[in-house]
Amino acid sequence: MSTLVIVSHPHLATSRAHRHLLDAIGGVRSVAVRHLEALYPDGRIDAAAEQAAVLPATRIVFQFPFNWFSTPPMLKAWQDEVLTVGFAYGPGGTRMYGKRLQLVLTAGGARDSYRAGGHNLFQVTDLLRPLETTAHFVGMTMLPPLVLYHVPNVPGIPVPADVDARVAAFALQYRDLLAAPEAAIAALQR
């Protein structure tokens, strides 16, 4: 199995969580990582290069911090530029078909805020439905997301005391997920 990790983080240099996540997955066999903001500092995505990177991957990971209950802008732009007619959908557009999509995200909000009646009203899986629908639309299967809650990295917002330990544990979980054999990944779908 070949995995392509598409990372979108607008401010990786000041990241608390995602820098550690990238350190943790560095060197995992059969995993390629592309950080969009580093590859395209002017914001202009090379769609042909991204499509070429996607083709050999059987699993695609979107790794990102939740930004206004969605992906950061570069990851949205990646979808717009890469998942084009004739490539991902429409006549002849079958190149994403059969691949798996795994979302790995971090959220400033606590797990308890993501529920009906909570501060953020909905579960994260509900808020991720546009991505789930996109995956379905282009013939991909979405795996259950891996979510790290309560890791705010916003000036003025208090940082939980246990954040570093939770980031470290999550990073190991993420690394193990990427290193897991095909059978373990398939089991996630059941």
Ligand SMILES: Cc1cc2nc3c(=O)[nH]c(=O)nc-3n(C[C@H](O)[C@H](O)[C@H](O)COP(=O)(O)O)c2cc1C
């Ligand atoms: C512009 C912006 C929007 C954000 N939107 C959300 C959000 O919708 N939900 C949430 O839980 N956290 C939100 N956050 C908090 C980030 O998700 C959090 O700081 C990030 O996941 C921490 O990862 P890092 O240390 O790698 O930056 C937002 C942060 C920023 C800067």
